[in-house]
Amino acid sequence: MTDYSIVIAAYQSIDNVQRAIEQAHSNTLPPKEITIIVNHCNDVSDDLVDMIQADSRVTRWVYSSHNMGIATAWNLGMMMSTTDKIVILSDDCSVENNAYETLMAGFSKEDKVGIVGPYGSVMHGQHVAAGWFIAVSKQMVMEIGGYTEFSSPLADEVELTFRARRHGWKTVIVEDYTEHTHTISANEDAVINYLGRDTTPREFQKEGVPRLRAMVAEHIGATK
Numbered sequence: 465m466t467d468y469s470i471v472i473a474a475y476q477s478i479d480n481v482q483r484a485i486e487q488a489h490s491n492t493l494p495p496k497e498i499t500i501i502v503n504h505c506n507d508v509s510d511d512l513v514d515m516i517q518a519d520s521r522v523t524r525w526v527y528s529s530h531n532m533g534i535a536t537a538w539n540l541g542m543m544m545s546t547t548d549k550i551v552i553l554s555d556d557c558s559v560e561n562n563a564y565e566t567l568m569a570g571f572s573k574e575d576k577v578g579i580v581g582p583y584g585s586v587m588h589g590q591h592v593a594a595g596w597f598i599a600v601s602k603q604m605v606m607e608i609g610g611y612t613e614f615s616s617p618l619a620d621e622v623e624l625t626f627r628a629r630r631h632g633w634k635t636v637i638v639e640d641y642t643e644h645t646h647t648i649s650a651n652e653d654a655v656i657n658y659l660g661r662d663t664t665p666r667e668f669q670k671e672g673v674p675r676l677r678a679m680v681a682e683h684i685g686a687t688k
Contacts, residue, residue, distance in 0.1 A: 466568040468549035468599070469497035469523075471541030473534045478512045480555040485521055487558065493565035495551070497523040499544050501537040504528050530659050535619035539610035548603055554596035556645045563641035567599040570636040578604035578633030579625060582640030587622060588684055590629060591637050595621035596644045604633045614675060618668050623676055626683035 470488055474481045481500065488495050500516055502525065516525045524544060528537070538552050551567060553559075570580030578601045581593025598621060608631050611619040625635055652666040 467496040469545035469547045473537035491564045499541045500525040502527040535611040535613045557596045558643045560641035570638045578628045579635040630683040
């Protein structure tokens with residue numbers, strides 16, 4: 465069976481993180497590693513850090529004194545993981561017991577698969593996997609880079625998908641065995657303290673979407 469790691473950017477609550485760990489290890493294909501990046505926010509408590517330290521199923525963890533943005537957090541977690549297959553998991557995502565095995569099976573469906581996940585969207589004829597539960601090949605990440613913080617600190621799977629395609633890496637869409645609450649995207653005006661300054665997801669999008677569209681257009685042009 466395929467060894468894989470899970471990277472969780474802990475932001476929402478201790479309950480979410482505990483659920484993610486429990487569901488991962490009760491799955492039909494448990495992970496080899498779990499890396500948790502505690503992405504500082506106002507409601508992070510000492511209890512969360514104590515729980516992570518005490519749980520032997522957590523391979524490694526990092527605490528950031530500032531909210532570094534989920535793109536940076538996930539990139540850091542991927543670099544720390546030792547397996548080639550890495551699952552990026554939003555901590556507000558609940559998964560069924562065969563979800564991880566389904567993701568890993570996606571890598572064997574075609575040659576040079578770099579991204580696997582449930583359906584997220586279609587853009588310019590390209591299927592894009594859902595960003596809250598997505599598996600990537602570390603070989604691909606080492607070749608083309610991880611999430612771009614330039615387009616948005618919220619992390620954008622669309623740009624990553626088109627950059628991967630530009631370099632010959634494929635995306636495979638698999639059946640969705642998740643339930644995601646869309647906590648951040650559903651609250652565009654929620655205040656987020658990002659690197660010491662208060663902002664909102666709406667402001668991130670206002671700045672980042674034009675950059676994202678330009679980057680995707682560049683990738684499409686280079687692929688033709």
